[in-house]
Amino acid sequence: MPLPPDRSHVPTEHAHVDSASLDRMTTLDVVSLMAEEGRVAAAALDRIAVDLAAFVDALVPRLEAGGRLVYLGAGTSGRLGVLDASECPPTFQSEPGQIVGLIAGGDAALRRSSEQREDERMDAVDQLERIGLVPADTVLGITAGGTTPWPLGGIEHARIVGCTTGLLCCAPVDGSIDVDHLLCLDSGPEILTGSTRLKSGTATKLALNTITTAAFVRLGKVHGNRMVDIRATNDKLHDRAIRVLRSYDEELTRREADSLLARCDGELKTAIVVLRTAQDPDAARASITRSGGFLADIIGE
Missing domain, CATH: 3.40.50.10490 (Glucose-6-phosphate isomerase like protein; domain 1)
Structure with missing residues (x-):
């Protein structure tokens, strides 16, 4: 050897x-x-x-x-x-x-x-x-x-x-x-x-x-210091998505946040845009695509 x-x-x-x-x-x-x-x-x-x-x-x-x-x-x-x-x-x-x-x-x-x-x-x-x-x-x-x-x-x-x-x-x-x-x-x-x-x-x-x-x-996957491009696929991520979504509107209840996430197929970023702009989920997704994924360019923060 x-x-x-x-x-x-x-x-x-x-x-x-x-x-x-x-x-x-x-x-x-x-x-x-x-x-x-x-x-x-x-x-x-x-x-x-x-x-x-x-x-x-x-x-x-x-x-x-x-x-x-x-x-x-x-x-x-x-x-x-x-x-x-x-x-x-x-x-x-x-x-x-x-x-x-x-x-x-x-x-x-x-x-x-x-x-x-x-x-x-x-x-x-x-x-x-x-x-x-x-x-x-x-x-x-x-x-x-x-x-x-x-x-x-x-x-x-x-x-x-x-x-x-x-x-x-x-x-x-x-x-x-x-x-x-x-x-x-x-x-x-x-x-x-x-x-x-x-x-x-x-x-x-x-x-x-x-x-x-x-x-x-x-690449626009983060807003502030929040993970916003997550999908609620298990209990931990579901809870996190609810809490992050509520951070954009303090008056939103956990139940309301959960309902909004469900409307958006569990897509947190889509739900945030719907919450802040009153667009429907499909329009929110189109806005996200046009912005390259950057939430700040859509909701102005």
């Missing part, structure tokens, strides 16, 4: 100076150190705010034009991408295929670890071909150490296709990786050496939260 590449230079593989006695720490000391490392992850996000904003600003018009955001990752990185993609439809009523999460080893790897698949660059290419990757798409590779072959192979293929590309990592990478947007969360060593599901995973989740939230704000 050939020797693997030497990754001793990658900061996520280094030993953390504050956790050298981790096996002898009290439970409280371990918990406190983990909490401190969570703050380090948040600080790493803050340091790349400008780069993240630039990525979102490049992404939004591509989504508006019908392109997709495709996450590529292995292990924890892949699971986080799939998680973020899965949460966009219920949060923003986005099309299920607009944000796509792909993981090395396929969906089976979401539950059963498939570490050996992360070295298979062509598997990423195969998955991208299966979803019909096109130049309008944006591909973001996710790899804590910045060296995982699977997402890097996918990025290389995406560049050949003509996609906009990005790399989200938690350690500095060398200049040989050719991407349009390098998002480097330099979060440092893990308290459990090499376990990038910890601080690196936290920083990555924060970054993905930021990317999709900022993008969908820019």
Whole structure:
């Protein structure tokens, strides 16, 4: 068996100076150190705010034009991408295929670890071909150490296709990786050496939260700080939709709000426009389409 590449230079593989006695720490000391490392992850996000904003600003018009955001990752990185993609439809009523999460080893790897698949660059290419990757798409590779072959192979293929590309990592990478947007969360060593599901995973989740939230704000899926593009498909969302709708008219009762939502097929944004403009639901939907989804352009707030 050939020797693997030497990754001793990658900061996520280094030993953390504050956790050298981790096996002898009290439970409280371990918990406190983990909490401190969570703050380090948040600080790493803050340091790349400008780069993240630039990525979102490049992404939004591509989504508006019908392109997709495709996450590529292995292990924890892949699971986080799939998680973020899965949460966009219920949060923003986005099309299920607009944000796509792909993981090395396929969906089976979401539950059963498939570490050996992360070295298979062509598997990423195969998955991208299966979803019909096109130049309008944006591909973001996710790899804590910045060296995982699977997402890097996918990025290389995406560049050949003509996609906009990005790399989200938690350690500095060398200049040989050719991407349009390098998002480097330099979060440092893990308290459990090499376990990038910890601080690196936290920083990555924060970054993905930021990317999709900022993008969908820019796409008109939010009014003020309210989720307005939700559909009342379960009790939690039903209750939330009622409460949000009532925030636009304090005199509206829960029963009246519920009745209005029913008239609008559970579509909160449609119900808000009906409430504030007295249009019927079909006219409200037409107004929403004309405004590009931005409620402020319809109800003047």
